[in-house]
Amino acid sequence: MFDALAALFLIVGVAGFGLGAHALGRASDVEAIYWLVVGIVGVRAAVAVARPAGGT
């Protein structure tokens, strides 16, 4: 279940980065920042949920 959740968060992160880059290309800076933040948070959440314990 946690692997699937991590994959879902990673997909959210990838989508965020993609939409952010697209918005950056259209010179929509606020929108780009929004989507890039979504991307960063998504990727961080994916790693956080995949980590089994506090340390390795």
Added chain:
Amino acid sequence: MSQPAEQSPPVDEALASPPSKLRRPLALISSLGAVAQSVIPALYAWGVTVAPVAWARGAGVAPRICSVAALAVMGAALLVEAKRPRLSRPLLVWGFTACSLLTWVLAPVGLSVAKLDATRGFLGAAGWLMFAFSAAAPPIRRASGPGENGRIVPGPKLLPRTRVARGDGIILAAAFVCALGLQAIGWGVAVPERALLLRATTLVAGIAILGAATDIATLRHQVRKPARPAVRMARVWPSAALLILLALAAVAYALLRST
């Protein structure tokens, strides 16, 4: 921690595995001499960067003579390799490079920015890099020691400690495709500063995606200290809350704009 019992192949099975398709061309190359091995990338570099310049329209006779001389030097180095191995490598490296350089000097129009194709330039640079590497590196030889069984790499056969799990491969491949897909965005941006910012952003985002995918792939197998589901949920909760907050903000913004 990884699971070696499940993932590592038995030694006997690995040793008895059939020879790969890669071994045959490698064996063929290893049977050649050092200069002959260097001639392969040299020919490629000549074909991509020297010949088009020398044989371009209006280049003149002198660059053509020099480009043919580069080929002749290559052939001479090959011929003398068996009898004069100490002479053949300097002949190839210095003779071939000097003739190529002379070709470019005598036909500078072929290298002008207006005529230089970016793809060809990149491929040519890669060709010269391969030539430099093969000329500087020792030749590949087949190992003939006891127990080495004519292998390309000397010493005992290297066995992988673990095999990459199937799921890990899929995760990494998907992340690689996503990171590569990001590089396809925004090539039509006209403003140079924005285009540069976009390239930097997509590059950093791609690295972040690859890093996260690698972490997920490796962390899946770490079962040293499994955390309780509640602990893992507590760890992910701030990020999830932030994502929900961002989604709500986007909805609120869209509603405000529509009214």
